[in-house]
Amino acid sequence: MQSLPEGFHALVFGAGGALGGAFVERLQADPRCGRVVPLGRQTAIAVDYDDEAGLAQAATQLRDQAPFHLILVATGALHTAAIQPEKRLADLSVDTMEAIFRINTFGPAMVMRHFAPMLDRHRSVLAVLSAKVGSIGDNRLGGWYSYRASKAALNMVVRTAAIEMRRTHPGAVLAALHPGTVTSALSRPFRGDEIGRAPLDAADAMLGALDGLTSDDSGCFLAYDGQRLPW
Ligand SMILES: NC(=O)c1ccc[n+]([C@@H]2O[C@H](COP(=O)([O-])OP(=O)(O)OC[C@H]3O[C@@H](n4cnc5c(N)ncnc54)[C@H](OP(=O)(O)O)[C@@H]3O)[C@@H](O)[C@H]2O)c1
Numbered sequence: 001m002q003s004l005p006e007g008f009h010a011l012v013f014g015a016g017g018a019l020g021g022a023f024v025e026r027l028q029a030d031p032r033c034g035r036v037v038p039l040g041r042q043t044a045i046a047v048d049y050d051d052e053a054g055l056a057q058a059a060t061q062l063r064d065q066a067p068f069h070l071i072l073v074a075t076g077a078l079h080t081a082a083i084q085p086e087k088r089l090a091d092l093s094v095d096t097m098e099a100i101f102r103i104n105t106f107g108p109a110m111v112m113r114h115f116a117p118m119l120d121r122h123r124s125v126l127a128v129l130s131a132k133v134g135s136i137g138d139n140r141l142g143g144w145y146s147y148r149a150s151k152a153a154l155n156m157v158v159r160t161a162a163i164e165m166r167r168t169h170p171g172a173v174l175a176a177l178h179p180g181t182v183t184s185a186l187s188r189p190f191r192g193d194e195i196g197r198a199p200l201d202a203a204d205a206m207l208g209a210l211d212g213l214t215s216d217d218s219g220c221f222l223a224y225d226g227q228r229l230p231w
Contacts (some may be wrong), residue, residue, distance in 0.1 A: 001030060015040075018183065
């Protein structure tokens with residue numbers, strides 16, 4: 001990350017996942033990165049979106065390591081042990097929608113609430129992994145109601161936070177980022193192992209795309225190759 005200051009500080013949420021783990025690996029190998037803190041449900045400072053107080057506590061514990069120059073939120077769910085993405089309206093239930101929104105929208109929003117104020121004011125990037133299927137303009141296939149809607153709502157939270165942050169943190173860039181199809185537990189039931197790229201390749205591409213963003217780009221929705229996506 002050439003655009004970040006020498007010795008930059010990074011946080012990676014969802015470090016136990018395929019893309020979160022790949023981000024951590026790449027940042028640990030980056031000589032310009034002074035410190036990367038992996039955060040997940042199993043890490044010493046634990047972050048579980050079902051525990052809002054714990055998230056606030058994690059922010060308090062990490063405050064003395066601020067300011068942060070790079071915050072990557074690589075959490076998300078398309079399915080769980082109990083949930084499969086919906087194919088039709090008849091599959092919808094409040095419980096399912098709530099569970100998926102909790103992971104894909106509410107959790108990252110709370111991360112932004114507690115951690116965005118700790119971004120470096122001069123040059124920093126906060127990227128949240130979204131998905132192209134969260135694009136309303138690009139939706140031609142339908143299905144996956146909760147996942148699509150939760151990512152569209154996430155994009156709105158990122159955009160809104162970017163407008164607010166511009167006043168206090170003019171050098172911060174907030175972005176909703178589509179990783180492309182990547183081999184992971186999330187994509188596996190949907191042929192992810194056949195059609196997905198390796199998580200490290202996706203992480204390289206995404207870090208490259210983020211490196212090229214300026215504060216004028218804050219609030220954007222972009223793909224791993226830097227291409228802007230329709231809302
Ligand atoms: N893979 C793809 O093809 C693809 C395509 C488009 C978008 N994306 C997006 O990329 C992101 C990362 O996906 P991935 O492929 O790396 O999936 P993954 O390997 O399944 O990782 C998902 C991550 O989300 C975390 N998580 C799930 N529920 C959580 C909760 N309640 N609280 C806190 N963390 C929770 C998991 O934590 P644990 O490690 O603790 O389980 C894990 O770190 C997601 O936002 C996904 O929507 C992926």
